[in-house]
Amino acid sequence: MLVKLKTIAQQGGCRCRYPGIHDAQQSGSRLTTRQPKMISIARFKKLFWQAALALWIALTAINLTTVSYAAEPQDHIVVVRSEQTVAEIVEYELQSIRYARQIAAYNGIDSVASLLPVGAILQIPRPYMDLLDFGRINFVKGDVAHTKTDLVVNPPKNGAAVHSGDIIRTGSDGFVSLSFNSGARVNLQPNSRVIVKDIDCARSAEKCVISLQATEGQVASEVTPAAKDDKPVQFSVDTPFLSAAVRGTAFYVDVENEVNRIGVTKGLVAAKSGNSQFELPKGQGLSAAAGIPAQQVALLAAPTLVNMSENQLFSAEDSINWLELDGAAAYETTVASDAEMSQTVVLQRGGEKNYYPELEAGEYYISVSGVDQQEFVGLATRSRIRVAEISERTQPSLNIERRGGVVSVSMSNYSGPAQLHLGHSFDANDFEVRIIDSMAEPVLLSLAEDQDWVIRLRKVLGPTAVSSYSNYYVLNAVE
Numbered sequence: 001m002l003v004k005l006k007t008i009a010q011q012g013g014c015r016c017r018y019p020g021i022h023d024a025q026q027s028g029s030r031l032t033t034r035q036p037k038m039i040s041i042a043r044f045k046k047l048f049w050q051a052a053l054a055l056w057i058a059l060t061a062i063n064l065t066t067v068s069y070a071a072e073p074q075d076h077i078v079v080v081r082s083e084q085t086v087a088e089i090v091e092y093e094l095q096s097i098r099y100a101r102q103i104a105a106y107n108g109i110d111s112v113a114s115l116l117p118v119g120a121i122l123q124i125p126r127p128y129m130d131l132l133d134f135g136r137i138n139f140v141k142g143d144v145a146h147t148k149t150d151l152v153v154n155p156p157k158n159g160a161a162v163h164s165g166d167i168i169r170t171g172s173d174g175f176v177s178l179s180f181n182s183g184a185r186v187n188l189q190p191n192s193r194v195i196v197k198d199i200d201c202a203r204s205a206e207k208c209v210i211s212l213q214a215t216e217g218q219v220a221s222e223v224t225p226a227a228k229d230d231k232p233v234q235f236s237v238d239t240p241f242l243s244a245a246v247r248g249t250a251f252y253v254d255v256e257n258e259v260n261r262i263g264v265t266k267g268l269v270a271a272k273s274g275n276s277q278f279e280l281p282k283g284q285g286l287s288a289a290a291g292i293p294a295q296q297v298a299l300l301a302a303p304t305l306v307n308m309s310e311n312q313l314f315s316a317e318d319s320i321n322w323l324e325l326d327g328a329a330a331y332e333t334t335v336a337s338d339a340e341m342s343q344t345v346v347l348q349r350g351g352e353k354n355y356y357p358e359l360e361a362g363e364y365y366i367s368v369s370g371v372d373q374q375e376f377v378g379l380a381t382r383s384r385i386r387v388a389e390i391s392e393r394t395q396p397s398l399n400i401e402r403r404g405g406v407v408s409v410s411m412s413n414y415s416g417p418a419q420l421h422l423g424h425s426f427d428a429n430d431f432e433v434r435i436i437d438s439m440a441e442p443v444l445l446s447l448a449e450d451q452d453w454v455i456r457l458r459k460v461l462g463p464t465a466v467s468s469y470s471n472y473y474v475l476n477a478v479e
Helices: 021-026 041-059 086-094 100-106 126-132
Strands: 076-079 121-124 135-141 144-148 151-153 167-170 175-180 185-188 193-200 208-223 233-238 243-246 249-255 259-266 268-273 276-281 284-289 292-298 320-322 330-336 344-350 362-371 377-387 389-392 398-403 406-411 418-423 432-436 443-446 453-462 465-467 473-475
Touching (some): 086 100, 167 175, 175 344, 243 249, 259 268, 259 377, 268 292, 406 453
Parallel strands (some): 389 465
Antiparallel strands (some): 135 175, 144 167, 185 208, 193 208, 233 243, 249 259, 284 292, 418 432, 418 453, 453 465
16 A cells, blocks of 8 residues: 655745745754755655555554555644754654654654744644554453454453554453543443444544444443543444434443434433433433334433441351342342453343342442343442451350440450341341440340341451351340
8 A cells, every 4th residue: 555645835935845944944043954955865764654654554454554655644733832842742642762863754754852843833744643543442351352354352461552553352251441542441241342433532633533333232431521631522422223322421321133222321412312312411312123213211210229338348158238229120240350441251131129249359440320121221230349358267256245225245255346237137238337446345236125126236347257147146025
């Protein structure tokens, strides 16, 4: 493939190929060290690097194989505002000096350390700017395939670049999280497929454009402007029957064989189905199918978690519980190792109103949503949880004495911190969790005598280590 890279147009009658640089030479600045005879060394270097750049474009696997320039090369033009070197300008524009030597040669400049005067013009070929237009795979787990033109990487690695034209697919146990320079994040759940239609976030663009096509499964997106760039973000996801465009929000699309869904969990989404347009605020969803008009629905409210206490430790003996939600046919529980919920550890859906964290010790984040009869996933409740290993299986022995409305609780041969569960019944939703700093002295509890009480404790043996629970101790109401 031949790629023609032209220089910028002549300015002010100057017959030189690099306006601005010519002006600098007229004013006494020396940007080149050799004058042309038949053909200058600088001109030879320029032609050499043009040929090398064309070869690089032809061979690279980052979707530059379709680049072609007709009348205009669409180079990125940099007008020097203050005296800077080529290396400094390239580092700022491309966030790397890797191609500074090639760009200097392309402009007929011998050294990347050449100081360009104010008003000089430096051209950066568009293919180099296109290097900015990519995403990254931040997390991959299970069966995931990343297709780049005819190349399949299975599974892809964390940190791998994603460009326009790439296809990401997840299998039955696959999860993948993508991030983009704009600050947008995209999470694919199992059995999903996404095509990256377009990424255009180069500095020369007035806005950052990211366009995806979801053809299967569930894809969750969160779009926020990048902190380092105030450029507006135009983010869109298309499905066979729906399209969604946003500038700053969180939403998901769910693609099944016959029905497509959009659910908005934050911000506002401009959705389209056929010739119909919709504005979906937080808590609203939209479904569409072939031959059926799109229907707007209200998403279920977020469930209420119960018995969650600060500094509480969970183990496989504990359950995380929530109250029944009106209209919920099932509940979707996601556990991730990061607060953004991108690095999924567990995803389950079922009718139970609890989750047992059978996980390795550490810090996690849990998200729980109700799922309605139409398969819309509702708003989520999120919480940080700390999971501990049961390092001592022996059940602690409790000593409990009741004196009127005061109950004294102690542990035999243990004076460290403990976790106390106190309730009126064995119902998991009925327990209050208390963290006891020290069991060196008996713990005194003020408990109503006319009610039944259930007590159990366990040792806290470290930041992520606990013992098994004691047996339940039941205090019957005093008549």
